[in-house]
Amino acid sequence: MFSVDRSLPSPLPVQIAAGMRGLVSTGQLSAGDTVASTRELARQLGVSRGTVVSAYDQLLSEGFLLATQGAPTRIHPDLARAGSPGPAAHAPRPRGRAGRVVSLKPSSGHAGTIRPAAWRRAWREAAAEPAARVDKAGQPELRTAIASHLLLARGLAVDAGDVVVTGGSREGLLLILMSLGRSLRVGVEDPGHPGLRRVIPVAGHTPVTCRTDAGGLVVSALPADLDALLVTPSHLYPLGGSMPAPRRAELLDWAARTGCVLIEDDFNTELRYRVSPQPTLATLASEARVLTLGTFSTLLSTQLSAGYVVAGQAMAATLRGTREVLGMPVSPVTQRAIANLLDGGYVRRNTRAVHSRLARRREVLGDAICPALEALGATAIEKDASTGVDLAVRFPMPAAEERVVDWLAGRGIECGRIGASESGGLIMSFAHLDDDDFERVHRAFASVSTHRS
Template sequence: MHLNISRNHPSSIPTQIAAEIRAAVANGTLAPGDAVPSTRALAQQLDISRGSVITAYDQLEGEGYLLTRQGAPTRIHPELTVTERPKTAVQSGLSRKVARPRISLKPSPGNAGAIRPATWRKAWREAAKHPGTDVDNAGEPELRSAIADHLRLARSMALTPDQIVITGGSREGLMCILHSLGTGLRVGVEDPGHPGLRRVIPLLGHEVVDCVTDGDGVVVHALPDDLDALLVTPSHLYPFGAAMPVPRRAELLEWAANTRTTIIEDDFNTELRYRISPQPTLSSLATNADVLTLGTFSTLLSRELAAGYVVASAATAASLREIRSILGVPVSTVTQRAIAHLLDDGVARRTSRAVHRDLARRRDILREHIVPLLNDAGVRAELVPGDGSDLTLRFRQPSERDQFEARLLAAGLECGHESALWTNAGDALVLSFAHLRGADFEQSISFIAREVSMLVRAQNATGGDSNG
């Protein structure tokens, strides 16, 4: 078994070993049931400590890649979930198999900060102690009170629980808002901007209107004055990486009040993107403008948690509650109480601080190791400005981009495309790392570093100009 391990790599030796074995399974070099070298033999082969190999094997066993039994060779797990791999010209009639899971590097509103399973279990145990009651479609009073307190402490928002409506996530929250506004709406969206929620709008029969955006957010003087609503992400301007400054926010709110346009503020990821206090929400600054704020728990607590909320005026919240009683599927009472426990216990705020540290570490690894490596290979790699960990990769030729993407896909990594994020976009690849779990981040970095190193060696062997 050949593994490409380097002491100069940004990832640790055990992480590289695990990534190489995953890659061998993904490309068919190793199949379920195949034996792998013993920890002692592989350590001697790679000239590294046996402890590093043991650490890597333990990780892979925990992930279900390896099966170890007393007195028997360690093997790729025979019951590893696999899918058939397309046959190639060099394959025999027996089809190889590859692991089903892939790592998506497409931009995502998620983050790497899911709370620990033990913390979740404790919250659920506390929530399950209470007897069941009739489900409130607007949300359990306990959770709405916890959200109000959390937003007061984390965002300096003075709210009452009656201004909060619990939803099944941001998409359902947006659907309820649009239903409350009427039919045949003209809804403005940021361009460029994150695709996220904009896809919901045409599904409900409304018109999407692209609105020009610069590094400070939507350009207010360029906004059409016949919009019914405007969906904005003032605290996460994509792909610029900044937040809308207060003067632009004030200008936008004045425009909204004058044109009687409802502002829908998507507040995702806000608390996780700033090492200092985040910007105030538009709703906390609004005077005469009608502003509704969409919040979600998926970025702060867990990506698997389909729960969110809408912050609105008391009158608008009453309308949303009525709509949700007809359209919305109630979020589980136990889930709501578990979230309330996590908010009241300070878990959410501690999680955000831990995520800040991890995102800073990831950004440092990308800036110090991956970006220079890509640039040496003739790829113009740039970190998206701000606190995030997204990379844009621009290639000299479309064929080079396609070949690079194909190599990553073969290794189990799925790239994002700049052209899919907004209209009139470029042709760069976009790689997002903030939403990955720790092991997936390390694996992705190892794959990318390996593929780029191979590309540079190939260019050097052929006498190519790697600086393009």
């Protein structure tokens, strides 16, 4: 009822899972129907049984399939109550997997993050450990694992006592801002990644836009009255380049002179750079106050709300005091599971796998997606300086840009804008897509080349 193709960039288990979803969306299978055994489907498709088992494990974890002991595997009956689509003569155009729009907007996550089986194993091991006292600053084993990881991955030597566990990067920034004081003026990059800047007014502070160029923040143009400055030197918006070493030194000197606290958002760094990225600002700082903001959504899962803040000894004590009042947002079992993944080398192995996956995506961008964009009217395509899987796409006039936005929207795909205007160009990020969504985007662009030829 469907086939797989070894020449496609997406792995066979991903293709099989997509094929099973397609059978339901077209009405060939319905909620409650029995599906082929893993052995039978492997025979039909000409693949190994382990490949089908991996696909079924994914569908089981999604709640798409239901398996009960002593009974055949079947399409989950609850899909009928969720309104699974049946066959229709005039069905609406698909909008991504399971009805979702596929977003090419920049994201802190990466395709190839933790597999469900690895997470379940780490969780079981963590849950089996004896219950320990809850440390509001984070369980000691996780803070120690984070310190070891930062030393290996970022060359940042910190004491575990200077690490505070948070409920993700946004909660981490909120914790920092609440600890620094009231009614602060907080600088943000312009243009810059929009994710964290919305936290600043929620905390009762005033965001102040600060000009950037190709090398990041323009230090000579920074306001002298900033209390804090949120900066992403290892991921310059929109294409993820890195702030040059002289600019970093200039920024640190400026912060030391003015007393401004630098909040370094270090997301995506380990996975983005094929060679070792530049060191963190905290590694280079001698007199400037630098707080490092990290998240596990990049390394492990976009659905995992857990992260950390690294601070100097004095500031870490203040953060721990605020954390004590707010409580700990991450359960001890989750923290121990993350620590197991860090200590067991899973994150390092996963990083190597992501680099290989991004290399394959670079080839697809060069062979199919960039030529398709040119055929659609793009006049300039700039590639991500690190992994080569983010694109800045510019057009000769706003009308041409809007035609591409509409063309993508008609295929269930959205992208980001460079700057606030509708004529500054489009930003398309392909690193965070899972294999299924990336293949969907690839097919959409490939249809341009097929149609034009």
